[in-house]
Amino acid sequence: MTPQNPDSRARLGLRESATFDRTTIAAIQRAADTGIYDIRGWGAKRALPHFDDLLFLGASMSRYPLEGYRERCATDVVLGDRFAKHPLHLDIPVTIAGMSFGALSGPAKEALGRGASEVGTSTTTGDGGMTPEERGQSKTLVYQYLPSRYGMNPDDLRKADAIEIVLGQGAKPGGGGMLLGQKISERVAAMRTLPQGIDQRSACRHPDWTGPDDLTIKINELREITDWEKPIYVKVGASRVYYDVKLAVHAGADVVVVDGMQGGTAATQEVFIEHVGIPTLAAIPQAVQALQELGVHRPAAGGAADRKGVQLIVSGGIRNGADVAKALALGADAVGIGRLQGLALAAAGPEGVVHMLKLLENEVQCVLGNLGLTSYDQLGPEHIYMEPDTVNPPHKLSAFPLLEEGY
Numbered sequence: 359m360t361p362q363n364p365d366s367r368a369r370l371g372l373r374e375s376a377t378f379d380r381t382t383i384a385a386i387q388r389a390a391d392t393g394i395y396d397i398r399g400w401g402a403k404r405a406l407p408h409f410d411d412l413l414f415l416g417a418s419m420s421r422y423p424l425e426g427y428r429e430r431c432a433t434d435v436v437l438g439d440r441f442a443k444h445p446l447h448l449d450i451p452v453t454i455a456g457m458s459f460g461a462l463s464g465p466a467k468e469a470l471g472r473g474a475s476e477v478g479t480s481t482t483t484g485d486g487g488m489t490p491e492e493r494g495q496s497k498t499l500v501y502q503y504l505p506s507r508y509g510m511n512p513d514d515l516r517k518a519d520a521i522e523i524v525l526g527q528g529a530k531p532g533g534g535g536m537l538l539g540q541k542i543s544e545r546v547a548a549m550r551t552l553p554q555g556i557d558q559r560s561a562c563r564h565p566d567w568t569g570p571d572d573l574t575i576k577i578n579e580l581r582e583i584t585d586w587e588k589p590i591y592v593k594v595g596a597s598r599v600y601y602d603v604k605l606a607v608h609a610g611a612d613v614v615v616v617d618g619m620q621g622g623t624a625a626t627q628e629v630f631i632e633h634v635g636i637p638t639l640a641a642i643p644q645a646v647q648a649l650q651e652l653g654v655h656r657p658a659a660g661g662a663a664d665r666k667g668v669q670l671i672v673s674g675g676i677r678n679g680a681d682v683a684k685a686l687a688l689g690a691d692a693v694g695i696g697r698l699q700g701l702a703l704a705a706a707g708p709e710g711v712v713h714m715l716k717l718l719e720n721e722v723q724c725v726l727g728n729l730g731l732t733s734y735d736q737l738g739p740e741h742i743y744m745e746p747d748t749v750n751p752p753h754k755l756s757a758f759p760l761l762e763e764g765y
């Protein structure tokens with residue numbers, strides 16, 4: 359008799375293997391059929407330590423909540439006041455992460471810019487360059503300087519409000535990307551000076567530098583081109599975060615962006631997405647430790663009001679205001695969001711972008727109020743409860759060992 363249901367299969371000893379589960383077997387069959395590796399978008403699908411493993415220690419006898427209807431908390435943030443003449447001032451600690459023009463359409467990028475401007479935050483260009491519509495609709499626009507240089511234009515550097523040098527993305531540290539031919543419209547092709555309708559690979563490393571010393575030179579070059587006006591960010595995909603953050607600060611970055619393994623991508627190899635890099639939750643403490651050791655992590659909050667800091671933006675898997683607040687509590691100054699805004703846009707159009715940003719801000723306000731805090735930088739790991747066995751708490755970095763040498 360052929361077994362009809364899982365119970366009868368189990369009685370015959372036909373259990374599904376945890377190692378070779380259905381998804382794995384399907385992947386093996388697909389690979390055998392095609393002989394090529396999988397390239398896909400989105401982000402890691404495996405279960406990873408995440409913000410859900412953290413809980414807030416809310417108000418109680420020992421901590422008094424704010425009265426939410428009368429007392430507000432300060433959640434605005436200044437980014438890039440270390441060296442830039444014109445630092446950014448964001449009303450909310452959430453910024454829209456760089457997404458390529460090509461992966462996203464022109465109207466989508468424009469809608470993100472309009473939504474971000476309405477709530478007083480910034481949006482970011484991406485691979486493929488800056489469109490006039492996006493620039494026009496974004497009050498504060500960060501211009502990405504990427505390994506591929508697709509769409510790179512020195513005039514656009516000057517039109518931007520900040521520059522983000524992308525060294526890597528959390529979904530694919532050290533990896534390049536792929537834009538499918540069907541997305542290479544006439545306009546996308548023209549901006550990238552590549553043929554229309556043909557798959558485009560984007561490079562994994564910058565053509566003109568190979569290490570941290572070159573990064574110092576590049577940062578200075580970009581500062582010169584833009585008259586030392588614009589904050590310079592350095593974005594890294596989370597892997598050797600402690601060292602990368604230290605090197606970025608030494609090279610002169612005003613802001614460091616750390617994108618964790620959960621981060622979204624337009625497309626890259628599955629093997630990168632699922633097996634390269636470390637989770638956002640593990641990356642933040644390493645970044646904070648590096649900044650603290652250099653004396654540039656929230657110096658004003660620590661009483662050094664005269665000392666300028668280097669701000670930390672964290673991205674990768676942010677889904678709601680609780681995630682934002684938890685990232686801030688672990689030491690981020692702001693978070694970047696990618697897929698969340700894409701989903702909001704797809705669900706409710708341009709209005710969805712505004713709704714989502716406002717909701718994130720309100721939820722952060724709720725958490726801060728509950729904890730009785732009046733400013734985001736008062737949030738710290740002491741406001742968080744975590745199960746030591748399920749996550750990698752800040753004091754237990756050894757779960758993701760720091761390498762002693764080599765970067």
Ligand SMILES: Cc1cc2nc3c(=O)[nH]c(=O)nc-3n(C[C@H](O)[C@H](O)[C@H](O)COP(=O)(O)O)c2cc1C
Nearest residue numbers: 455456457458484485621622624674675695696697
């Ligand atoms: C459709 C799409 C396109 C992206 N394009 C870029 C890009 O051009 N440059 C870049 O640095 N990161 C790019 N990213 C990564 C985002 O900047 C960000 O690091 C990531 O989406 C954060 O994770 P989240 O999606 O979970 O918020 C892209 C992500 C998505 C989803």
